[in-house]
Each structure stands twice: as structure tokens, then as C-alpha cells.
Amino acid sequence: MEFLNQLPRVLFFTGKGGVGKTSTACATAMHQAATGEKVLLVSTDPASNIDEVLETELSNKPTAVNNVDNLFALNIDPRAAAADYRAKAIDPYRGVLPDAVLENMEEQLSGACTLEIAAFDAFTELLADEKATEGFDRVVFDTAPTGHTLRLLSLPKAWTGFVDDNSTGTSCLGPLAALEKQTELYARAVELLANEKHTRLVLVTRPDQAALKEAARSSLELLDLGITNQHLVINGLFQATDTADSVAVALAKRASDALEAMPEQLRALPQTTIAMKANPPVGLQGLATFFAPECTSEASTTASGTFSADNIDDLNAFVDELATSGRGVVMTMGKGGVGKTSVAAMIARQLANKGLPVTLTTTDPAAHVLDAAGEVPENLAVERIDPAAEIERYKEEVISEAGELDDDGRALLEEDLRSPCIEEIAVFQAFARTVFQADDMITVIDTAPTGHTILLLDAAQSYHREVLKRGDAHSEEVSGLLPRLRDPSFTRLLICTLPETTPVHEAADLQDDLARAEIEPAGWVVNQSLTPLEVTDPLLVARKNREARYLEEVSTQHAKRMFVLSWQQQGL
Structure with a gap:
């Protein structure tokens, strides 16, 4: 493997x-451990x-990973990190x-800022504190989907700038003393991310137009952060072996066209x-063959479960029910x-074609809903919650509602609103506003990947305290x-999923x-x-046979x- x-x-x-970030990261960590390196694999994904x-x-x-010498792994759990931060x-x-x-201190440290800075501190320590990864030859980060990751990687620079420029000695977390202790570590993180001899960023994608577009956007944003050592991995490239299989031919052509x-x-x-x-590639056996040029078990045609089509509901009937109601919110969630995004866009188009607004x-954060919407019907409005715009909106509202302030008071408030974690509060407020406005129309919301969405919904039980105590004008929405x-x-x-092990089990966790x-x-x-579908290509037959057990489970x-x-x- 070149990378x-x-x-x-x-x-x-x-x-x-x-696109296979976790599979690629885990297979890489196993590969390096097999060479004798002591490897630490870190997941920054909330899900x-x-x-x-x-x-x-x-x-x-x-x-220590079971049955794999030299490989160790950990999860950065934002909630656990926040609990540790509060305790300290x-x-x-x-x-x-x-x-x-x-009790007042616990209340102050129960909101968005604490969750953000605690998870960020855990990430920064593993990246920049040599003692935290002492004894490991290699550190591999398996990150959350792109939008969340770009925010994570931009935070060292954001927090460093915030602490350096802050003249009041306070932040949304209270006194800056704790943050100032971390300033040197934050600066070190910025330096290491930009050091080609220390850090390589592997962009994983599929031979798919949307995934490639997002990879290109990410590459440019990473360059803006000074991260220049980038490598592209194109995962899951399919080549048809049975040219009489129309599905296989179409799938191969879609990949070829996207790469072209x-x-x-x-x-x-x-x-x-x-x-x-x-x-x-789930489990150690699957990871061991992940980098193999060909799979040796593609021709298996033995069904791995039973499933009756009678258990499938009609999505068109579901859309008809939505049209009858004429109001409310439809949310798509999942890994x-x-x-x-495709499901949300499809439902929105069908409702609009029925004449509904x-x-x-x-x-x-990595929205591509406009691409998925395709040709937009006249009565379909396509929008997105833009973090940058929402931050400015939130700042203007807080300042305007603060009333008359002296110079020191205004400076203190403006410093507070410059904190990087204000984005989470602003986006949450926008989400609440979007749901509130669906009283007399239908709003279809394509959510972020699971972990980020759970944090957003968790905000409905925690952030509202922080917003309400500010006397926010949108308290009714919250x-x-x-x-x-x-x-x-x-x-x-x-809940959206795929007929595969990890997506189904993660969807079940989401439902819990x-x-x-x-x-x-x-x-x-x-x-x-x-x-x-009717398929005859050996690889697709094997994948189809595996689906029965997961459809039955769901x-x-x-x-x-x-x-x-x-x-x-979905576009074949």
C-alpha cells in the first residue's frame, strides 16, 4: 500500500x-503492529x-486488542471526558x-463549552503530549466524518488564538487559568499537524461523485490549516466479472465515471x-485481508439467513401519510x-411533487444536500444550517439583548462570544428554530452522522439551560x-442503515x-x-446472500x- x-x-x-475510514485505520494499525511496531489506535468519533x-x-x-500483538486502542468519549473535566x-x-x-459551578460546566473543550483536551493531549503516547511507535487516529473532523483539527489554532488574544482573563468556561495551562500544548498541536515529518492525513473516499467532491473540499480546508502531507485512499473499487449482470455493469460504470x-x-x-x-471488513479476520488485491471468497452463494419480503413496508405509503398531515418534521438519522441525505432529498421531492410547500x-457540517436534491421542484426550498452565519446571528442577538454596557462589560461579553465552542450553541439554536417553524409546513431535515446528531439532540436536554439563562429571545423555540x-x-x-453488521448495530444503539x-x-x-435485485456477478451474489440476516434482524x-x-x- 503506497500510503x-x-x-x-x-x-x-x-x-x-x-467510505471506510474505520476499516482502513484499523487495518493499517494491525498491519503496522504485525511489523513489530507498538501501535496506539485512537477513535475521535462520538459514534x-x-x-x-x-x-x-x-x-x-x-x-490491548484481543489476539493482536503490539496493538492498543481507545475511544475519546466526549461525555466521559466532560465528566472528568468537571471533576478536576x-x-x-x-x-x-x-x-x-x-451546584452553580456544576451548572456552569454542564453545557456545550465543557463538552467541547473536554473532548478537545483529550484529543490534543494524545496528539501533542509526548508523555501521553510514550512507549508507542505509531499513533493512528480514526476520526469522525469529515465536517466534525475538520472542526476538531481546526480547534488547536482556534483555541490558541482565543487564549493569546483574550484580554479579560475569562471565557465561557469561567477564568482562563485552566486554558492558559494548555496554551503551550495547543501551540504544539498546531505545529505537529503542519509538520510533514510527523503527521500524515489520509483522505479516504469511495469511487463515488459525492464522496470525491467532499474529499476535495476537505483537502483544500486542510491545506488552509497548514496540513500539507495528504494521501488519497480510494476504497471499495468494484470491477464487474459478469458482464451479463446489468447491476454489476452499472455499478462498475458509476465508479469509473466518478474517477474520470x-x-x-x-x-x-x-x-x-x-x-x-x-x-x-468487520472483525480481525476481515481486517487481515483488507489490503488483499482480490477476495478469495467472492463466489460463495450460500444464503446466510432467511427473510420474507412480506416484512417490507411501502415507503410511498409513508410519504402519502406525511402529505395528509401537511405539517411537522421528517428527520433522517444514522451512521x-x-x-x-439521499433519502431526505427523495422524500422532500415526492412531497413537493404532490403540491405541498x-x-x-x-x-x-459537511452538507451536500443541494447536490442530492437534484432538479428542485418549484415549491421545494433547499437550505442548510450554516455554522458561520449562525455564529454571527447568535453574537448579534446576545449583544443586542445585553442592553447598555460599559466598555469593560462589552469587552468581556465580546471575548466570551469569541470562544470556539459558541458554534455549538449557535447551531443548536438554529436547529431548534428549524423545528419550531414546521408548524404549518413540512420540513425534512438531513442530519449529521450519528455521533454529532446525538450530541445535538442531547443539547435539547442540556443546552437549553444555558440558552435560557441568557434570557434568549428564542427561549420558546428551545x-x-x-x-x-x-x-x-x-x-x-x-433511522437509515445498510444491510451490514456495523451500520445495523450502530443504528440499534442510536435507537436506544x-x-x-x-x-x-x-x-x-x-x-x-x-x-x-437480480444479480449474477459472484461478488454481488455473495453480498446479496449476506443481507438476509440483517434484514431479518431489523x-x-x-x-x-x-x-x-x-x-x-439510489442512482445506479
Whole structure:
């Protein structure tokens, strides 16, 4: 593999959701461990699934991977990091300060800023503190989908600038003393990210137009951050072996056309291509053959489960039900790369074609909803929640509502609003506003990949305290968000997945998280399925046979209603 040549000590894997970042990162870590290197694999994804991929239960501390010498792994859990951060800040004062003061401190450290800075500190320490990774020859970061990762990588520079320029000694986290202690580490992180001899950024993509476009955008943004040592991995390249199989031929052509039209920004990067496999690379056995040029079990045609088509619900009937209601929110959620955006765009177009006013929007930082929408019907409005615009809107509102301030007070407020974590509050407020405005129309929301979305929905239970205590003008939008999300006649939440192990199990975990928030999905969409299609290509036959067990699991164990979309329906 070309990207494994002349490796620096630190590797980052990033890309659009579902392109195989985790598989590539895990296979790389195993490969390097097999050479005798002691390797630490770190997941920064709030919805990490490396436990399942590595067949090892992990925590936020380095854990030896089962049956793999020299390989250790950990998850950066934002909630656990935030709990640790609060404990470090508050515990020294227990028994010293009154309980009322401690309760106020806990309240102050329960919002967006604490979650952000705690996870960021954990990431920065692993990147820049040599003691944190002492004893490891190689550190491999498996990151969240692109938008979340770009924000993570930009934070060292953002927080360094904030601390350097801050003249008031305060931040949204209170006194800057704790942040100032980290300033040297933040500066070191900025330096290491830009050091080609220390860090390589591996952009993972599929031979797919949307994934390649996002990889190109990411490459440019990474260059703006000073990260120049970039390598492109094109994962899952399919080549048809049965030219009589129309699905195989169409799939191969789609890949070929996408690579032919590859953005110029990517053509200049060194590249590695990885072939599509019949079996998803989950588990140590799958990872061991991940880099193999050909899979040896492609021709298997033995069904791995039974499934009855009677268990499939009609998505068109679901859209008709939405049209009858004429109001409310439709949300698509799930692991990156499962087709949330395509499903959201399809539903929005169908509703608009029925003559209904519809808004299609997204909470995804790496939004490509306009590309998915295609030709937009007259009564379909396509929007996105733009973090930069929402930050400015939020700042203007807070300043205007603050009333008359003296120079010191205004300077203090402006410093507070320059904090990088203000973005999370601003985006949450925009999300609440979007849901609030769906009282007399239908709004279809394409959400960010699972981890980022769960943090956003968790905000409905925590951020609103922070927004409300500011006396925010939009408190009704915030306070009314959870009741709307919990109302099945107003919010229809669709969990999107693929007929594969990790997407199904992660979707089930997502459903459990939603249940704790008392939110019940309207149904599941199993996307990009071969089950409804006639295929004869050996590799596709093997993949189709594997689907039965997952469709059966979804329909009998998880979904209230299950809708199945074939590959052909998704643009083949």
C-alpha cells in the first residue's frame, strides 16, 4: 500500500461517512503492529464502532486488542471526558466552598463549552503530549466524518488564538487559568499537524461523485490549516466479472465515471486503491485481508439467513401519510454513508411533487444536500444550517439583548462570544428554530452522522439551560424542542442503515439513545440493498446472500416499520 511508505509517526484517517475510514485505520494499525511496531489506535468519533471492528471492548484508556500483538486502542468519549473535566475543576473545592456555590459551578460546566473543550483536551493531549503516547511507535487516529473532523483539527489554532488574544482573563468556561495551562500544548498541536515529518492525513473516499467532491473540499480546508502531507485512499473499487449482470455493469460504470471526473485537487495527491470485498471488513479476520488485491471468497452463494419480503413496508405509503398531515418534521438519522441525505432529498421531492410547500435542510457540517436534491421542484426550498452565519446571528442577538454596557462589560461579553465552542450553541439554536417553524409546513431535515446528531439532540436536554439563562429571545423555540421531537404526530424520525453488521448495530444503539430521550423512530430505511435485485456477478451474489440476516434482524428486533431501497433506486 503506497500510503504506508515512509510513514510519519502520526496518521489521521478522515473522509465522508461510510467510505471506510474505520476499516482502513484499523487495518493499517494491525498491519503496522504485525511489523513489530507498538501501535496506539485512537477513535475521535462520538459514534465510534472500533470496539466491534476490533472485537475488543474499549474505554478511554489504551486497551490491548484481543489476539493482536503490539496493538492498543481507545475511544475519546466526549461525555466521559466532560465528566472528568468537571471533576478536576470542582473536586478540589468540595468541603471548602458552600454546596450552593458547587451546584452553580456544576451548572456552569454542564453545557456545550465543557463538552467541547473536554473532548478537545483529550484529543490534543494524545496528539501533542509526548508523555501521553510514550512507549508507542505509531499513533493512528480514526476520526469522525469529515465536517466534525475538520472542526476538531481546526480547534488547536482556534483555541490558541482565543487564549493569546483574550484580554479579560475569562471565557465561557469561567477564568482562563485552566486554558492558559494548555496554551503551550495547543501551540504544539498546531505545529505537529503542519509538520510533514510527523503527521500524515489520509483522505479516504469511495469511487463515488459525492464522496470525491467532499474529499476535495476537505483537502483544500486542510491545506488552509497548514496540513500539507495528504494521501488519497480510494476504497471499495468494484470491477464487474459478469458482464451479463446489468447491476454489476452499472455499478462498475458509476465508479469509473466518478474517477474520470475526479476533482483536480485530488488528482495531485498520491493515491492508493483498495478493491471492494464480498464480506464487510468487520472483525480481525476481515481486517487481515483488507489490503488483499482480490477476495478469495467472492463466489460463495450460500444464503446466510432467511427473510420474507412480506416484512417490507411501502415507503410511498409513508410519504402519502406525511402529505395528509401537511405539517411537522421528517428527520433522517444514522451512521455516515448510509444514504441519509439521499433519502431526505427523495422524500422532500415526492412531497413537493404532490403540491405541498416543503423545506429540505441539513444539520450536517459537511452538507451536500443541494447536490442530492437534484432538479428542485418549484415549491421545494433547499437550505442548510450554516455554522458561520449562525455564529454571527447568535453574537448579534446576545449583544443586542445585553442592553447598555460599559466598555469593560462589552469587552468581556465580546471575548466570551469569541470562544470556539459558541458554534455549538449557535447551531443548536438554529436547529431548534428549524423545528419550531414546521408548524404549518413540512420540513425534512438531513442530519449529521450519528455521533454529532446525538450530541445535538442531547443539547435539547442540556443546552437549553444555558440558552435560557441568557434570557434568549428564542427561549420558546428551545423549550418547545423536546416536546416536538417526542410527538410522533409532529416528528417522524427515520433511522437509515445498510444491510451490514456495523451500520445495523450502530443504528440499534442510536435507537436506544433516542429511547432514553423518549423519542421513538417512525421506522427504519435499509438503503442500498441488493435483495430486491437480480444479480449474477459472484461478488454481488455473495453480498446479496449476506443481507438476509440483517434484514431479518431489523424487521424482527428493531424496526416498527422497515422500508427497503435498492441500489438501483439510489442512482445506479
